[in-house]
Amino acid sequence: MEHLRKRLLKVEERIVYLGQIKEGPDWGNLPALQETLKGVRDSFYDLSQEALAEKIGSLEESVSFLEARCEETLSSMERVRIVRSPLRFSLKDLLENVYEEYTELGGEEDANIDPALVAARASICRRTKNKTIMQQVMVIGHEKGHGEEYRNGGSTKPWGNEKALRYMRVAETEGIPIHFYIFTPGAFPVEEYPGAAQQIARNLYVMAKLRVPMIAVTSEGGSGGAEAVGMGDMRLMFSHGYYSVISPEGAAAIEGKVKEGDKLPKDLVETCADRLAITAADNLRLGTIDRVIPEPILGAKRDDFAFFRRVKAEMIRATDEVVLKTKSLRAFRAYELKLEKDGEAGLDDEPRIDVSWELADDEIERLLQLRSRKYREMARQGYQEKLSGYAAFYRRAGQSLAKLYYTFRYDILKSQHKQVKKVIKDVSGESSVLIKQVSAPFYAAYDFISRKPGERPARSGALWGSGGEEQVEYGEIYTSSLANEDRTVTCPNAERHGCKDLWVPDLYGEFCGVCETCGHHFPLEYQWYMRHLFEPDSIREFNSDLASINPLDFPGIDKKLELARKKTGRPCAMITFDARVMGIDIVVAMLYSDFRNGTVGAAEGEKFVRACEVAKIKRRPLLAYVHTTGGIRIHEGTLGVIQMPKCTMAVREYIGSGGLYLVVYDNNSYAGPVASFLGCSPYQFAIRSSRIGFAGPRVIRETTGEDVPPYYHSARSALKRGHIQGIWDRREFRRNLHKSLMTMGGGNLYYR
Amino acid sequence: MLEQDIDFDAILSRYRADPFDYLAVHTSHTGRLRFKVAKGDQVEGVTGKFRHIPGTLLYELERERNPKRFTSKTNGQVDMIRADLEGNFVEAGEQIMTLKHPLTKREIIEYILRQVLTPYKAPEKAKYFFSMDLQARVDKYGLRGVSLKPGDEVLTMSLMKRDTPVYYDGEPGIIHSVYFKPGVSVEQGEPLFGVCPKDRLSLIERIITRVKAEWD
Numbered sequence: 001m002e003h004l005r006k007r008l009l010k011v012e013e014r015i016v017y018l019g020q021i022k023e024g025p026d027w028g029n030l031p032a033l034q035e036t037l038k039g040v041r042d043s044f045y046d047l048s049q050e051a052l053a054e055k056i057g058s059l060e061e062s063v064s065f066l067e068a069r070c071e072e073t074l075s076s077m078e079r080v081r082i083v084r085s086p087l088r089f090s091l092k093d094l095l096e097n098v099y100e101e102y103t104e105l106g107g108e109e110d111a112n113i114d115p116a117l118v119a120a121r122a123s124i125c126r127r128t129k130n131k132t133i134m135q136q137v138m139v140i141g142h143e144k145g146h147g148e149e150y151r152n153g154g155s156t157k158p159w160g161n162e163k164a165l166r167y168m169r170v171a172e173t174e175g176i177p178i179h180f181y182i183f184t185p186g187a188f189p190v191e192e193y194p195g196a197a198q199q200i201a202r203n204l205y206v207m208a209k210l211r212v213p214m215i216a217v218t219s220e221g222g223s224g225g226a227e228a229v230g231m232g233d234m235r236l237m238f239s240h241g242y243y244s245v246i247s248p249e250g251a252a253a254i255e256g257k258v259k260e261g262d263k264l265p266k267d268l269v270e271t272c273a274d275r276l277a278i279t280a281a282d283n284l285r286l287g288t289i290d291r292v293i294p295e296p297i298l299g300a301k302r303d304d305f306a307f308f309r310r311v312k313a314e315m316i317r318a319t320d321e322v323v324l325k326t327k328s329l330r331a332f333r334a335y336e337l338k339l340e341k342d343g344e345a346g347l348d349d350e351p352r353i354d355v356s357w358e359l360a361d362d363e364i365e366r367l368l369q370l371r372s373r374k375y376r377e378m379a380r381q382g383y384q385e386k387l388s389g390y391a392a393f394y395r396r397a398g399q400s401l402a403k404l405y406y407t408f409r410y411d412i413l414k415s416q417h418k419q420v421k422k423v424i425k426d427v428s429g430e431s432s433v434l435i436k437q438v439s440a441p442f443y444a445a446y447d448f449i450s451r452k453p454g455e456r457p458a459r460s461g462a463l464w465g466s467g468g469e470e471q472v473e474y475g476e477i478y479t480s481s482l483a484n485e486d487r488t489v490t491c492p493n494a495e496r497h498g499c500k501d502l503w504v505p506d507l508y509g510e511f512c513g514v515c516e517t518c519g520h521h522f523p524l525e526y527q528w529y530m531r532h533l534f535e536p537d538s539i540r541e542f543n544s545d546l547a548s549i550n551p552l553d554f555p556g557i558d559k560k561l562e563l564a565r566k567k568t569g570r571p572c573a574m575i576t577f578d579a580r581v582m583g584i585d586i587v588v589a590m591l592y593s594d595f596r597n598g599t600v601g602a603a604e605g606e607k608f609v610r611a612c613e614v615a616k617i618k619r620r621p622l623l624a625y626v627h628t629t630g631g632i633r634i635h636e637g638t639l640g641v642i643q644m645p646k647c648t649m650a651v652r653e654y655i656g657s658g659g660l661y662l663v664v665y666d667n668n669s670y671a672g673p674v675a676s677f678l679g680c681s682p683y684q685f686a687i688r689s690s691r692i693g694f695a696g697p698r699v700i701r702e703t704t705g706e707d708v709p710p711y712y713h714s715a716r717s718a719l720k721r722g723h724i725q726g727i728w729d730r731r732e733f734r735r736n737l738h739k740s741l742m743t744m745g746g747g748n749l750y751y752r
Numbered sequence: 753m754l755e756q757d758i759d760f761d762a763i764l765s766r767y768r769a770d771p772f773d774y775l776a777v778h779t780s781h782t783g784r785l786r787f788k789v790a791k792g793d794q795v796e797g798v799t800g801k802f803r804h805i806p807g808t809l810l811y812e813l814e815r816e817r818n819p820k821r822f823t824s825k826t827n828g829q830v831d832m833i834r835a836d837l838e839g840n841f842v843e844a845g846e847q848i849m850t851l852k853h854p855l856t857k858r859e860i861i862e863y864i865l866r867q868v869l870t871p872y873k874a875p876e877k878a879k880y881f882f883s884m885d886l887q888a889r890v891d892k893y894g895l896r897g898v899s900l901k902p903g904d905e906v907l908t909m910s911l912m913k914r915d916t917p918v919y920y921d922g923e924p925g926i927i928h929s930v931y932f933k934p935g936v937s938v939e940q941g942e943p944l945f946g947v948c949p950k951d952r953l954s955l956i957e958r959i960i961t962r963v964k965a966e967w968d
Binding site: 485486487488489490501503707709710 | 800802804816817818820
């Protein structure tokens with residue numbers, strides 16, 4: 001009877017699970033099944049064993065049929081519900097069943113700096129023809145827990161991601177591969193040090209060049225939280241998982257402009273889930289993942305041991321593939337692997353060959369090159385570039401020539417020049433002491449005779465670069481169009497500081513949008529900065545034909561993009577150009593608010609990467625000026641999210657090769673870009689009255705259930721937390737920028 | 753001040769008869785006035801964990817095409833409103849409405865205590881602690897069991913790591929209420945504690961108990 005009781009309980013669990021996926025017990029003939037189940041349960045002890053077995057068998061058959069039907073028509077939102085189900089497997093199940101042994105690092109269970117993120121040293125076992133081999137790996141991933149409150153649903157706090165980074169570095173020191181498992185609805189949006197956005201950015205920056213193979217597998221990939229541990233050399237996904245730029249609920253709230261606290265329309269959430277292209281199949285099609293690990297019908301649960309065997313085989317195979325791509329004898333080995341992979345019999349089993357996961361120095365270099373190339377090629381289909389054959393040829397030729405010229409100028413001439421200069425400096429240093437003693441009396445006599453009466457000797461001041469100090473009369477150059485209104489405005493700090501009302505022509509003209517009492521900065525258009533920051537006529541835009549498109553065919557977006565193009569006269573939210581600041585040549589990437597609120601999509605990301613490449617070729621400092629960014633453009637789905645690792649990789653390579661990267665935030669800078677290519681800069685500054693953060697107050701309130709203190713995102717708070725290095729007055733921007741370029745760049749301004 | 757000088761019944765009956773505070777709303781500057789509430793409307797004050805959610809919008813004052821919004825600082829009801837000024841140009845300092853704010857139990861007790869206790873004010877902006885001797889007596893006998901007389905060393909004023917003793921110079925009595933927290937900086941002139949003569953203590957406590965019991 002006991003086994004029948006267990007079977008009955010299992011059937012009940014499957015029916016409840018079906019109800020959860022379909023969000024209600026009324027789908028298909030679920031009500032009838034429930035009725036039958038109730039009947040069997042009530043008469044459990046009245047029926048004979050054979051009759052009971054028959055009834056349970058028939059119930060099982062019906063449920064299986066229903067499950068198969070459900071699987072065939074699974075919608076995106078249903079997959080989301082599968083992923084969120086408490087019955088779904090979690091990281092602990094994988095650690096128990098995929099790996100032989102493991103030791104949790106940095107705390108255990110609830111005694112942990114962040115129980116939502118688990119790091120463990122584990123060993124994975126593979127069998128060759130006649131022996132068993134144990135291989136060491138670092139496993140890092142989110143643990144949703146089996147209902148444990150303290151796991152926070154896999155939503156990692158900034159210090160959890162910091163822990164992940166710490167153990168990534170341990171793996172790098174020890175030279176062992178890392179297996180990432182992503183089970184997160186998103187990062188916990190708090191700004192407290194190390195800060196949600198800044199820590200994700202740091203993780204991405206390190207992962208870009210981490211010298212070990214990394215395999216990332218996604219079950220629940222919630223945007224930035226997933227990226228913090230997701231920059232794998234091989235990106236896999238469980239077939240019933242989802243990987244998305246934003247939760248379907250979040251997208252619905254934005255799309256439907258739903259007020260805080262109001263109920264979200266169910267249909268809209270379903271539609272958004274479909275449109276965001278979040279499923280494994282969608283992501284495979286978009287190229288944001290490399291392979292899908294199949295799961296059983298309606299997703300794997302905690303006791304699907306066959307599935308865990310499959311995961312083990314897939315993880316070994318993926319690690320092998322990454323490692324073998326770097327090996328010199330890879331053609332043969334890869335062929336062997338392919339044979340194994342294609343063989344139906346061997347599909348669920350790990351490859352029966354021995355591949356060492358240790359890499360030599362040259363292999364590590366190759367691994368890093370492959371990783372760089374992988375992320376550089378991502379989301380190519382997400383933007384449009386209108387170039388005629390002639391123009392493309394002209395551009396390629398120009399790039400090659402520029403590369404040749406700057407290599408000659410900086411790599412060959414400059415190094416020679418540096419050496420000659422060093423010799424001259426040494427010689428003149430020695431000889432000047434001698435010469436000075438001889439010539440000093442003559443110079444003194446000459447000075448005494450030639451000086452006119454009343455004239456004082458000139459003081460020698462320190463000169464910054466070739467441009468020297470330069471005063472700019474701001475009002476004369478460009479006056480904001482906002483100044484053409486005859487009215488006054490009130491400063492938002494009027495109550496606290498007693499600021500007087502400001503007359504608009506004064507405010508946006510003479511005062512440069514700054515309250516004369518408290519210094520509050522009113523927002524100004526990006527054109528103001530372009531005209532005031534850089535030397536007149538020094539701006540040379542490039543890649544201005546790269547345009548944002550609607551890669552996921554999100555309804556209504558084509559029209560919105562067209563409107564933005566008409567309004568701004570530009571094809572996307574990023575402008576990249578060469579410019580000069582007080583005699584210093586720099587490359588600038590600027591995100592501005594007028595085009596879809598400065599959101600970053602595939603076009604913006606590609607433009608940024610190309611700006612990094614131009615700065616790298618020309619050996620120039622790179623300035624990212626963020627007039628405003630609202631985050632990643634959700635309408636591009638994961639093609640948008642992938643810009644986070646893609647752009648961070650470009651930054652890392654630029655800085656790694658000797659460049660100087662500065663970031664200046666203005667107005668509002670939030671989410672993905674701050675959590676990647678902006679937040680990873682070692683030198684970040686903000687213009688006064690700007691706000692910087694990971695998530696806005698509403699998202700924080702809805703996620704954490706806590707109210708956000710006023711000024712939580714203010715530049716001053718960011719400065720206190722150490723996210724930025726300074727706050728600049730808009731009127732001093734040019735001078736501060738020049739000063740920073742000189743102090744941070746110094747003698748290595750144009751590359752180390 | 754002697755016990756017979758304070759007519760507690762009068763004070764209590766004043767709050768019992770009219771447990772409200774009447775707050776006059778004046779215009780802060782000139783401008784064209786547009787009311788956003790009407791007589792009898794309920795208004796909310798500043799709310800939120802950080803007192804960051806503004807209260808109900810009371811009126812708009814437009815000067816030089818700059819409509820400025822003014823919100824209520826306290827909760828209550830619009831008692832009087834100068835509806836005749838709607839849409840008109842008003843001068844600065846004009847009383848345009850009165851808000852009737854229902855006093856809470858705590859506010860009433862605070863008002864009464866303010867009338868009957870003698871406040872001892874902070875001589876400088878500094879951190880304050882009870883003197884060692886006084887603190888020891890407070891620990892032993894409780895706050896109400898310690899009496900003060902002029903010349904007693906009552907506080908230690910800690911400013912920039914310099915500790916200065918502060919001697920009591922008010923009328924003799926016991927410390928009834930303490931308004932400072934040890935180690936937290938207090939602005940100059942802010943009350944540090946309230947003193948009441950020993951013989952009046954029982955009366956004050958009776959009043960507080962009555963207020964607590966009688967007001968919901």
